[in-house]
Amino acid sequence: MAPQDSLIFKVRRCEAELVRPAKPTPREYKRLSDIDDREGLRFLIPVIQFYRGDDTGRDPARAIREGLANALVFYYPFAGRLREWPGRKLVVDCNEEGVAFVEASADVTLDQFGDAIHPPFPCLEELLFDIPGSFSVLDSPLxxxxxxxxxxxxxIFAVHLNHTMSDxxxxxxxxxxxGEMARGANAPSILPxxxxxxxxxRDPPRITCNHHEFDQVADTKGTLNPLDDMDHRSFIFSPAQMSILRxxxxxxxxxxxxxEILTAFVWRCRTIAHQHDPExxxxxxxxxxxRSKFNPPLPAGYYGNAFASPGAVTSAGKLCQNPLGYALELVKKAxxxxxxxYMRSLADLTVIRGRPSVTEVRSFMVSDTTKVGFGDVDFGWGKAIYGGQATGAVGANPGLASFYILSRNWQGETSIIVTVCLPAPVMQRFVQELYAILKGPPATTMHKEKSPVILSSM
Incomplete structure (x- = not known):
């Protein structure tokens, strides 16, 4: 079986259409929150789900299109368009214009993707379409x-989400x-x-906490990652590797x-690989x-952005020269x-400082989606074989973030896929550091679970 990263296939797409709510919905303007309205969220999130078929002959495109139209009756703001009010305040014009939808067919089977489906995906640009003009934040499908x-x-189900609408x-x-509506439900089990x-x-806004993620840092040594020599890979950490670290x-x-342990480990290895000056x-x-940090907690059906990205700060020398436990305590503290x-202060900071973006200079962002439930989404064909981030690189700086994605093997054992994007020379040193710490038996008898498995590179 050919490995996933060498797989090439063709996709035949129908013309894009707009799916509108199945019933009339309120015509109104809805303001996004000040947490939604951060500058760093004005982009599209790519998510992809892989599903096995069945022998019923049902058409997944038709079922999902109908389920979407019915779900939009409840989630009607998604059928609208974003507008900017004075001060660049984002609002949703709930005008029922609709969600962009494309049905397609590909001359490939699931088995050809290999035993472990993971980013980076082959022919991804064929599975996540690009309608001209659709990637604008304003006045475009959400x-x-x-x-x-x-x-x-x-x-394969793939979606681009305007991040200002939801996390x-x-x-x-x-x-x-x-999925529930596609399977025949009259209403979602959790109402939005x-x-x-x-x-x-708050009124008046006041910053009451330290927000090191927004510190002003000058890139005096040109440390932001270059865009022309980036190595995209996925690594899988099974319970065996986590046991070694623990x-x-x-x-x-x-x-x-x-x-906490995995993040401390990856951050430390990554910093060693970058070879920053110790100071x-x-x-x-x-x-x-x-969501659970509020008293009372946010309502169960709240679907806006409700996250923060607190920053842990140290010197490269301290992080690299101290044992893993040093990095671990920094992660836990953050x-x-x-x-x-903290969330109130974050919303206030967004207003006071004019929606600043997080600092990217010598920064590493981690997003854990293993407990979010992407793989549990069921459109009528059971749970996804793979569900989660479509690419390990987002935004203008592809080397900024890593995503943790849940993976299950055929025996039902769960592991964590970690996406990593680094300049090619840095990636080589990163891999060497991983293997130096997670040592396995001699290469002639090495078993996959004794060291982190590099799943793919492109």
């Missing part, structure tokens, strides 16, 4: 969906509603809640979460879901900073 039938009867949790809530005013700035920590740190500051930005007051 969702762009393509359903691609495969020769084996399976299909990963909100998108999964919408997709599950589409707008209430974006819950995450607006066992290397002092006993009192071994109770730390998988996310230079480096940053870790952790995406933290803040996560713990996210409270209701």
């Amino acid at each position: 969702l762009l969906i393509q359903v691609t039938r495969l020769k084996c009867g399976g299909f 990963a949790t909100g998108l999964v809530q919408l997709l599950k509603a589409v 809640v707008w209430q974006r005013e819950l995450l607006d700035a 066992s290397g920590l002092p006993p009192h740190q071994r109770v730390s979460s998988t996310f 230079e500051e480096v940053r870790l930005l952790c995406i933290v879901n803040a 996560k713990a900073e996210v409270t209701e007051e």
